[in-house]
Amino acid sequence: MLPASDPICAPATPLLPAAVAVVRVSGGGLARLLAPLLVLPEPRRASLRTLAWDGFRERALVLYFPAPESYTGEDVVEFQTHGNPLLVRRLLRHLGTLGVRLAEPGEFTRRALLNGKQGLLEAEALRDLVAAETDTQVRMAQARAGAQPGWITEARRRLAPWMARAEAAVDYGEDEKIYLNLEDLALDLEPLRAQFHVEHRRAQAGQHLRDGIRLAVVGRPNAGKSTLFNALAGEDRAIVTDIPGTTRDVLEVRCEWRGLPLRLFDTAGLRDTEDPVERLGMARIGPLLEAADLVLHLVPSGEEASGLIQATLLPFQGKVLEVRTFSDRAAVPGVAVAANLGHLDALEGALRERLLGGLAPDACLGALATDRQVELLAELAEQMDLLLGLRRDCPPELPASMLQGAWGLLSRLTGEDRADSALEALFSGFCLGK
């Protein structure tokens, strides 16, 4: 799709009553286009203007960013009006009569990308920043919103000469006796291969942090589920008693615990019961187990899990973590906790191990983390495995095409591959005025 620069406008703040609303306009020749409404102020200087149209007289703070030094790279004007949604709609409608149409979601960012004002990785980070719900998620998005990761630049620097050599070997090998030394190539690119694997692992951890970790807490009645749930949530959300069958519904809370963004689910205890309400609660556990990233199976120290629970968890074995509760009563090996006393270090370690590949949340701050990024990193790592695993006597066409492949994956990652559908997917996920 070709860059369009017809003038667009959109509210940059939600259409709700508020102190201030921001309306953004972007396009070519805004000074002339908006002349009937106002005389644009000096570039980048906030100035009060009275906007008069249809009988309205709105005192607004106006900012003008002439092209190319603006968010989109085009002329940009921002109006800060009083935060009345009706007023904002009327202003947008009036802008329409001046030839400024309403933007599509993400259209400002699309223009920023096409005009080279922003990279795809940065745009994705900014989208995540807007959507982040916990401290870790905000920090992660901020860490990614800056410059492109250095390892990408470094990867290109290392790949480029080998691509040239491989191409020369393909084009002139036979006649000019130009051969590609795969021994040297492997030696030189091994650190890169290792790095891609490291970045992929960090990205998988980052993906969990970005999306929030869905943790289901299950176990027999009185196993300490609600106590653990409350301890992780940092608030008393679930009722805790020593009466079996207290929790009957699924409770959900979103929180951050020790740097881990969690979506926690407390459940009804699993046991044979005639109580119809309790049984309904138990019936809800199946879908929850399906959706969970990790299932915490709570077993009081010194006990064995019942046959009923073992059968329920059997299909999910791969994501069940057995947690020993009441560790204050009996010392047991494994992941032992006493949530009522705040003894949870073993659980923290186990969660990092199972979900973050042993990394601390802080170690994942700059990691790539969207589904798209993680998938591309996996492909990159695999491509390098294939390249470095080639037989030394294979024809140069093979390494040449794999090097091209790796290069292409990097370009898709950074968004320089304009044909990639990732761009469209990104914009559709944006809110209006972004």
Ligand SMILES: Nc1nc2c(ncn2[C@@H]2O[C@H](COP(=O)(O)OP(=O)(O)O)[C@@H](O)[C@H]2O)c(=O)[nH]1
């Ligand atoms: N001593 C000790 N008591 C606990 C522990 N965890 C929970 N409890 C107590 O065990 C009882 C049942 O806990 P609760 O969280 O309601 O269990 P649930 O039925 O699995 O949700 C309550 O009286 C809790 O205070 C623990 O680790 N140690």
Ligand SMILES: [Mg+2]
């Ligand atoms: Mg409970």
